[in-house]
Amino acid sequence: MKPQDNVLKLEQQLCFAVYSAAHAFNRAYKPLLDSLGLTYPQYIVMMVLWERNGQTVKEIGAKLDLDSGTLSPLLKRLEKLGMITRTRDENDERQVVISLTEQGKATRRQALDKIAPAIGHLVGCGVDDMNEMRDRVIKLKTALDGAVNHD
Amino acid sequence: MKPQDNVLKLEQQLCFAVYSAAHAFNRAYKPLLDSLGLTYPQYIVMMVLWERNGQTVKEIGAKLDLDSGTLSPLLKRLEKLGMITRTRDENDERQVVISLTEQGKATRRQALDKIAPAIGHLVGCGVDDMNEMRDRVIKLKTALDGAVNHD
DNA sequence: CATAATTATATTGTGCGCAATAGGATTTTG
């Protein structure tokens, strides 16, 4: 076997490891999120709004790297769930401002109670390891983004 | 702000970092895979078959953590593309054996030419860093899998 | 050996994720 053949082996690939870990995270979060009635993508949209209420679709999309094709239907589902409201901006009617309802705000406390305590247990390592790993993964993502945009 | 409030901040979360990096990988691979006519999930199925030709749907699913709901339609698309054949096992007719066509085998060489050389450039780090990170991410995935199955 | 339980794959339905496109609203420019 030629040496470069290893490159096409699954277990060699960082890409597959990340792909696979993302799915594993999703599976691990699912039972926790079910108790809030949210999917993971809906949950991270809620996190963006819990940090600052009243943001446009574009602002949310920039923070999550998601476009309107993903967010528009997702936000309609969150509206249907009673978590948010969608209103056109008075000054610029192109923009839609997303705001939390009282129920949407209350769900934050449920998340603090049910999800936050479970995370450390899920990932099976201490806070320091987790933070270091997070920073590395973010660096990786940044490198990938750069490679896409600049060549 | 209470200290535990940080737990619900997006930039704190390893989970979001991994989710986001997986999408970034997908975006970075896409132009490379387009030249092979494959999506990333189709590509990793091909990698499994390049390692050993003639595997059942179940075997492929076990290696990729994907179920028949995902694989059945994906494999039909690969068949339509002329990459694989799907044949019922003679001894156990419940099983479907997936085999590479000549075109499917030839695509491996294209992958070696076009994709393998680009990866190091994409991730923006050396092979050693890449390998260490891959091992850490795999450990993370294993921990997550364990947390899902045992509580 | 007939019936029950198990196994392997396929199907259906829902929700992303993203490319391509469309439709208005706003801004730029001649």
Place this chain on the structure above:
DNA sequence: CAAAATCCTATTGCGCACAATATAATTATG
């Protein structure tokens, strides 16, 4: 200030992911 360009959101179409269910084949059990 009118036409063109740009900006923001929504829609459509396709391909995953995965839960739930269905179907057919095989194995286990009484």
